[in-house]
Amino acid sequence: MNPSHSKLASVVTAAYVLMVVGGMLLHFFNTGxxxxxxxxxxxxxxxxxxxxxxxxxxxxxxxxAWAWWLGLAAVGIQLIRFGSWFISRLSVGNAPMASWVIALLLVAFLLLLLSKDTRQQCTR
Structure with missing residues (x-):
C-alpha cells in the first residue's frame, strides 16, 4: 500500500520537528x-x-483542510526566516550539514503540500 501524499507530508513535518528538537538535544549532550x-x-x-x-x-x-492552510503559512514563514539565514551562511561558505537537511525538509514539505493530490486529500 502506498502512503497518501498528505501522510507523507505529515511525516516530513514530523521529521522537521525532530530535527529542531534533536539539534538542541545533541548540543546539550555534547556540551552538557x-x-x-x-x-x-x-x-x-x-x-x-x-x-x-x-x-x-x-x-x-x-x-x-485547516492543517493544509496552516502548513502552507508555516512553511512560507519558515522558508523566509530560515532561507535568509541559510543564504547568508552560504555566501561565506560554511553552512552546517544539519542546515542542508532542514532546507531539504522545508522544500520537500512545500512541494508535497502544493501537489494536487495533497490538496484534494485534505478536505475534512
Whole structure:
C-alpha cells in the first residue's frame, strides 16, 4: 500500500520537528550546558515551530483542510526566516550539514503540500 501524499507530508513535518528538537538535544549532550538547552527551549520561535509543526503533522495525517492552510503559512514563514539565514551562511561558505537537511525538509514539505493530490486529500 502506498502512503497518501498528505501522510507523507505529515511525516516530513514530523521529521522537521525532530530535527529542531534533536539539534538542541545533541548540543546539550555534547556540551552538557543545561542553561543553553533551557534557553533554546524557551525561545518563542522554537516553541512555535514545535507546536505548529506538531499540529500540522497531526492535521495532515488526518487529512484536515485547516492543517493544509496552516502548513502552507508555516512553511512560507519558515522558508523566509530560515532561507535568509541559510543564504547568508552560504555566501561565506560554511553552512552546517544539519542546515542542508532542514532546507531539504522545508522544500520537500512545500512541494508535497502544493501537489494536487495533497490538496484534494485534505478536505475534512
Amino acid at each position: 550546558e543545561l542553561g543553553t538547552l533551557k534557553y533554546s527551549l524557551m525561545l518563542p520561535a522554537t516553541l512555535a515551530a514545535i507546536f505548529v509543526g506538531g499540529l500540522v503533522a497531526f492535521g495532515l495525517w488526518h487529512r484536515f
